[in-house]
Amino acid sequence: MTTRVLDVSRLPSFAFGHRSILWWATMGMILIEGTAFGLLAVSYIYLKWRVPEWPPGFAPPDLVWGTVTTIIILASALPNELARRAAERLDVPRARLWIWVSVIFAIAFCVTRALEFTTLNVWWDSNAYGSIVWFLLGTHTAHVVTDILDTGVLSTMLLIAPIDANRMVDVAENASYYYFVIASWLPIYVLLYLAPRLV
Amino acid sequence: MSSSTSPHASFDPWLLAILFLGIIGAPLLWLIAEQTGYTLAYQACDARSTSWVIVPTVGVLAIVGLVTFVVFRGHRTASTGRLPLPLLGWLGVGMAVLMIVVMAASAIAPMMLSPCD
Numbered sequence: 001m002t003t004r005v006l007d008v009s010r011l012p013s014f015a016f017g018h019r020s021i022l023w024w025a026t027m028g029m030i031l032i033e034g035t036a037f038g039l040l041a042v043s044y045i046y047l048k049w050r051v052p053e054w055p056p057g058f059a060p061p062d063l064v065w066g067t068v069t070t071i072i073i074l075a076s077a078l079p080n081e082l083a084r085r086a087a088e089r090l091d092v093p094r095a096r097l098w099i100w101v102s103v104i105f106a107i108a109f110c111v112t113r114a115l116e117f118t119t120l121n122v123w124w125d126s127n128a129y130g131s132i133v134w135f136l137l138g139t140h141t142a143h144v145v146t147d148i149l150d151t152g153v154l155s156t157m158l159l160i161a162p163i164d165a166n167r168m169v170d171v172a173e174n175a176s177y178y179y180f181v182i183a184s185w186l187p188i189y190v191l192l193y194l195a196p197r198l199v
Numbered sequence: 200m201s202s203s204t205s206p207h208a209s210f211d212p213w214l215l216a217i218l219f220l221g222i223i224g225a226p227l228l229w230l231i232a233e234q235t236g237y238t239l240a241y242q243a244c245d246a247r248s249t250s251w252v253i254v255p256t257v258g259v260l261a262i263v264g265l266v267t268f269v270v271f272r273g274h275r276t277a278s279t280g281r282l283p284l285p286l287l288g289w290l291g292v293g294m295a296v297l298m299i300v301v302m303a304a305s306a307i308a309p310m311m312l313s314p315c316d
Contacts, residue, residue: 125283142223146230153234161241 014165016088022173030180033143037184040139044132044191055122055129060196062119069112070189073182076105080182084175087168095171096158102178103155106148113141136188143181150174210284214273218284221270221291225263225298232259232302236309249309256306263302267295 017023048054083098117137124134154174157167235255243251270291277288 131283149230149234153238157238161238 014169016169016172020169020173022169023176026173026177029177034180034184037139037188040132040136041187041191044136047128047132048195054199055133055196056127058122058126058129061116061121061133061192063193065112065116065119066189066193069109069116070185072105072109072112073185076102076109077179077182079105080175080178084172087171087175090165090168092158092163092168095168096155099151099155099158099171099174102175103148103151106144106151109144110141110148113137113144133192136192140181140185140188143184147178147181151178210280214276214280214284215287217269217273218277218287218291220266221273221295222287225266225270225295228259228263228266229298229302229305232256232305235259236305243309249313252309253306256302256309260299260302260306263295263298267292267299270295 014020079098079101083095083102086092086094086098117134120130120133120137122130122133124130151174154167154170158171161167232255236252239251239255243249270288274288274292277284279285
């Protein structure tokens with residue numbers, strides 16, 4: 001009996017996009033967390049259908065800080081994309097630069113998000129509306145905070161640790177996940193800030 | 200009209216802090232353990248020792264165990280309070296226990312696999 005052996009030594013040790021296992025892990029996370037956001041949005045809409053007046057007994061959240069937050073998070077897509085592209089070119093200095101700019105944007109976002117919580121016009125335990133508003137905003141904030149921690153560690157590693165191509169894959173996938181954080185915010189903004197005024 | 204800055208019937212802030220320690224703190228500790236593992240992975244490979252990954256995980260696991268104990272005591276107090284304290288108590292304990300399971304499961308892989316090969 002003969003044994004056939006494949007020589008795979010010439011295959012690359014890293015890959016970007018769907019050829020990387022990290023990409024599939026990120027997509028799995030996005031699927032799970034996207035489902036959770038979807039369930040929260042459905043809960044909000046269900047509660048809205050149950051009462052004649054919406055928001056029930058409270059003014060809608062003030063527009064200012066929510067809108068500022070939305071502008072900041074949309075603007076943060078630019079450094080995020082530049083970091084992703086630099087990583088895919090294996091351009092370490094630019095990947096390092098743009099990922100740090102992304103961290104600064106995310107911190108600014110957290111500051112305005114904190115101000116957002118002060119202008120929701122309802123407490124988390126006032127009624128079911130208050131609970132779902134705080135929970136939706138809190139869940140999204142948790143994503144931003146964890147993303148800052150993730151990106152902060154990665155950014156620091158780019159400064160102090162050995163850098164190989166796999167680290168650039170991490171940068172690219174970190175950017176992919178951040179797009180989910182941005183994309184998940186837009187429907188929440190419409191639901192919390194615009195829908196109570198328009199519908 | 201009520202607003203989020205107007206006077207508000209408050210709960211015991213210490214009890215709330217303890218309950219949210221389970222709901223938010225335990226998952227945050229898991230995140231810290233994961234990030235520590237990521238940071239130390241190269242060192243573990245250089246030293247050819249998975250202890251660099253396992254020891255921090257076990258350390259954080261012990262902290263989560265302590266958090267679970269504290270939250271469980273808070274849960275016993277919260278169970279007699281008004282809503283939503285009992286719900287928060289159950290959520291806190293449930294989340295802390297879940298994080299113990301998740302972190303124990305996370306520690307199994309580096310004990311069984313040799314990711315540096």
